[in-house]
Amino acid sequence: MREINFEDDQIIWNILKEHIEEGQELQRMVVSSVDENLRPQVRTMILRAVDFKTKCLYFYTDARSSKIGQWQKNQFCQVLAYSPSELLQLRFTAKAEVWQSGELYESAKSGLKEHQWRDYSSLLAPGSAYDPALKFSSNKLNFAFVKIKVEQMEILKLLPKAPEHLRYSFNYEKKNGLAKRLVP
Numbered sequence: 001m002r003e004i005n006f007e008d009d010q011i012i013w014n015i016l017k018e019h020i021e022e023g024q025e026l027q028r029m030v031v032s033s034v035d036e037n038l039r040p041q042v043r044t045m046i047l048r049a050v051d052f053k054t055k056c057l058y059f060y061t062d063a064r065s066s067k068i069g070q071w072q073k074n075q076f077c078q079v080l081a082y083s084p085s086e087l088l089q090l091r092f093t094a095k096a097e098v099w100q101s102g103e104l105y106e107s108a109k110s111g112l113k114e115h116q117w118r119d120y121s122s123l124l125a126p127g128s129a130y131d132p133a134l135k136f137s138s139n140k141l142n143f144a145f146v147k148i149k150v151e152q153m154e155i156l157k158l159l160p161k162a163p164e165h166l167r168y169s170f171n172y173e174k175k176n177g178l179a180k181r182l183v184p
């Protein structure tokens with residue numbers, strides 16, 4: 001396991017980048033939304049890209065999926081990931097934005113693989129009742145690009161052999177991601 005200076009948040013963002021490039025654990029994140037009855041909803045999503053400069057996480061989805069309408073009504077969300085190999089938990093408090101046009105959207109769309117294109121063009125919307133007669137693709141692409149702007153990042157590094165674990169909070173609402181050490 002690597003030695004990390006946990007006061008330096010850029011290192012954490014670099015680890016995320018590595019996990020995306022290598023398809024590792026932290027790429028599979030749990031992302032929340034709030035539904036119309038104010039109940040929390042969670043699902044696994046694949047982290048596609050990160051931007052340390054703007055503190056954004058990027059995901060792909062089907063524009064017809066229920067989370068999209070939920071984020072359009074209420075942007076607040078949390079994103080959670082745990083890496084058993086790094087013994088590292090990351091939790092992001094954030095706001096979700098859904099994009100179906102623009103430069104970043106077009107660039108993501110042009111990189112979609114054939115199976116992704118097929119998935120995002122299913123005739124029936126995700127979550128609708130399965131009908132074997134209607135399982136084919138339409139010619140409408142329902143791809144959406146989700147930008148999650150992080151307001152706060154919290155990390156928990158488990159150190160089973162040390163006297164205590166390490167927990168840090170980075171508040172990006174303040175300038176320069178001010179690091180604060182917390183009791184684990």
Ligand SMILES: Cc1cc2nc3c(=O)[nH]c(=O)nc-3n(C[C@H](O)[C@H](O)[C@H](O)COP(=O)(O)O)c2cc1C
Pocket residue numbers: 028041042043044045046047059060061062065066067068126127
């Ligand atoms: C390993 C894994 C990766 C997934 N990646 C994505 C993803 O990148 N985007 C996505 O919309 N759904 C992804 N899903 C499916 C979601 O977890 C979820 O079932 C689906 O998006 C419907 O969610 P919703 O009804 O809350 O909108 C993934 C599921 C698993 C198990």
